[in-house]
Amino acid sequence: MQVSFKFDETKGFVTDTPGKNPILLKNSLSNRTENFAPTELLLLAMGGCTSDDVLSILKKMRADFEAFRCEITAERNEEHPRTIKKAVIHYIFTGSIDPDKARKAIILSLTKYCSVSILARRGGADVFYSLTIDGNRIDYEVDPEAVAETA
Numbered sequence: 001m002q003v004s005f006k007f008d009e010t011k012g013f014v015t016d017t018p019g020k021n022p023i024l025l026k027n028s029l030s031n032r033t034e035n036f037a038p039t040e041l042l043l044l045a046m047g048g049c050t051s052d053d054v055l056s057i058l059k060k061m062r063a064d065f066e067a068f069r070c071e072i073t074a075e076r077n078e079e080h081p082r083t084i085k086k087a088v089i090h091y092i093f094t095g096s097i098d099p100d101k102a103r104k105a106i107i108l109s110l111t112k113y114c115s116v117s118i119l120a121r122r123g124g125a126d127v128f129y130s131l132t133i134d135g136n137r138i139d140y141e142v143d144p145e146a147v148a149e150t151a
Contacts, residue, residue, distance in 0.1 A: 051091070061104075083125065088128045091129065093132070099131065
């Protein structure tokens with residue numbers, strides 16, 4: 001696996017990995033606030049990694065849903081290095097999906113399969129999840145490790 005980027009004074013850091021679409025990254029020299037900061041990309045990577053796991057697991061369970069959305073919020077440490085202190089991954093489903101199946105898929109992803117969230121946890125971040133189905137909050141800021149231990 002290899003990625004690359006270059007510095008552009010007007011755009012910021014611009015990825016130029018062969019075969020991939022470019023991504024613009026925020027940096028202090030160009031100060032393009034509309035570009036993603038590296039820590040925001042880490043949160044997107046965490047959300048993308050676990051969401052791919054969850055949807056794949058649910059497909060194997062034959063659990064249907066109409067729509068899916070993932071939102072990640074995080075708190076950072078005040079002092080440098082300003083690492084992620086806490087992240088909450090919010091899985092939002094529309095459709096008749098069994099909450100127990102969704103919960104099982106989320107726990108498996110966050111404790112066994114999602115390398116990005118596991119890496120964040122090992123780096124000291126508290127990683128929690130929330131689950132909403134059809135506008136109803138099912139779980140709120142649950143520690144997947146605690147649930148996995150009791151299962």
